[in-house]
Amino acid sequence: MTGTVQSGIEEIGLQPGSHVCAFYRGASDRDRLLTGYLGAGLSAGDKCICVVDSAYTAKRLESLPADCGAPGPFDGQLDIHLPESTYLAGGEFTTSDMLTFWTESMVKAEIEGYTFCRLVGEMTWALRDAPGVEHLVGYESELNRVTSSYPVVVLCLYDLDLFSGEVVVNIVKTHPQVLIQGILVENPYYVGPDEFLRSAHI
């Protein structure tokens, strides 16, 4: 797919391959972003894959396909995961495992016949006291490489009430696009994955 796709958030259009970090405050703001983003994807017939931080949020999202009233069938169109089976599978976070998860998911979607994927991850899991969470920014940077090769848009959700200003600064520095207060802030000077990894190993 080429051209802009509607994000479903504040009339913002995204280029395929976009990796956007979205900052929000509180659960209701998060739900607004999730509902808009996934609802637009479901309506457009996109494969939607999301990782949310709690079973409660997952349960609520289950009814989203039926609620958005878009053309169906939606069986299997929306995959909902929890951090325990994704970011923290095996009890720790590893960048490679997570990138593999996304890659396999996108390949599987392609096999299922979907031409476009919409990924979203609620990043609150990174606040848990789990091994590997220190690789979060590196992972976010590396994810840019993966998304650029697929017909996909990715949304990473950060709760401003929980994450510090330092995380915000570093996320902005490593992401080409940041969504904040309904404004898409472009960062053409973002630190690319190769550069980040190179500097990280110095």
Next chain:
Amino acid sequence: MTAQHVTRSGVAAMATLPTRPVEAPDANLRERLGEFRALLVISLLMTESVDEDQILELATSSAPGLGAWRVEGYAFSDGRWRPGVDPAAPMAAGLAAQLASLGSGAGRVELPGRGWAWAFPLRSVSGLLGHLVASCEREPSAEGRFLIQVIAQQTGVAVSNARLHARERATGAELAATNAALAETVTTLQRSMDIHERLTRVAVSGEGQPGIAKALHELTSMPVAIEDRYGNLSAWAGPGRPDPYPKESFAKREHMLRRLMRDSKPIRDGERLILLVSPRPDVIGVLALIDPGRRADNADLVAMEHGATVLSMELARLRGIADTELRLRRDLIHDLLAGTDDESALARAEALDYDLRRPHRVVLVEGKGRARAHDALLSAARRVIRQARLTGLFETWSGNVAIVTAGQTDWEKLRRAIMSDLGGQCHIGVGGPAARPSELPRSLREAGLALRLQKTLLPGSSACEYPKLGIFRMLAAIPDLTDVDKFVREWLGSLLDYDARRKAELVHTLTQYLEHGGNYDATAAELSVHKSTLKYRLQRIRELTGLELNDPDVHFNLQLATRAWGTLQALQDER
């Protein structure tokens, strides 16, 4: 978890970007530009926030992402110190003085253990808010200092906005609270006006106590009772009226009234809210709101107090009417007994709703012993007359109770009833009927005469009716009593002189002997003397008069003389 907590948890710190190689100027430039983008986002977040602490925390926690410097804290112009990266760190000694010397500008400050420390002004449109104090191991580059300066500038603007917003919110909240209070006051006033209007309508419409109870019930939606001072129900409005109406013991009632007098406001008495209504000390009523659910609010209490005011006016009015009627009745009976014209008397009686056109008579009641108390005798006479289903006008008259009544009854039975009620002795004299009010003074005189004759001449103490007095009535009717007096002197002169000389009672003894038909026992009992004393006195009478008492002619003349003497005595007393 807060952002600050996250910072300390290590996540953010571990995610810090590694330092870029200095030999890559292009990369360095890109990093600076990236930092400016990040700064823009931080500024956006600060601008969006209305929480001052959140803004300061964001600035503090952003610092490690923007360079090797840290925020030591924020020193505000009002002297307040808000720690930065170390939440427990107090303001360094001497820092305040250094900041004061800087004024509204930026400049280097000395902090213990820090290679470099700088104070950046927190500016706002309204002036200087304070300073952001940053530190670093080594002096940062010009770009780095610029970043800190921008963070300080943005923090100042955001804090200023947040304070403005907080002030507006506080003003808004204050306005909302004021509006709410005003609305509540208006509602309360409206309710109060409704209450006042409703109860005033009741007061002027003359609906009386039932109307007051009904209005109060409609205003409070609770049953309402009005009781007199003894707990008798005067009026009830609303459902659930008890039948029969419960009555407390006298002691409990008095205790409750004392409580009400002491508190002078509604008090709770079990399921009821009660309030004393007492327009004057001798007039007491109780207003009760039946409130088992204890849901009476302030408005209900206001309604109750307004209701009490109206009830107070009503009770005062009723008592005023009663007092006036009583006074008018007293004035009327006084004038009737003293003598007044028929037309005036009939008109005044009609105004009092009393039918004086029927023939009336005067009854005089004289108390003895405990029955001498006039008020008690008057009350007892009133009760007994009412029980006898008679109507009448009552007044105390020359130490006796005078009753003007149209009724005829067994007066002796009435006398006994009064004695039973009072627990003392009394005499009754009944005057003859008066066809017109102007004849009532004559009936009064007859009643008085009957009373005196009964006391002095007649046996026993039965009620004495003037029309049944026979010879006494005939003697009393003689206009010129000179011949009667001569006749008495002719037959009783020696005895009268003896009595006067010796303080004896021979005339009285003779009178009783003759009235009892010469019966020794009955006469002795009447005189309360021994029979031998009686015989002695009779012997003295025979000796002094020289008369034989058993001679029928002598007997007749002596009896006539004693009755005439009694009548003369009674008439003499009257004059």
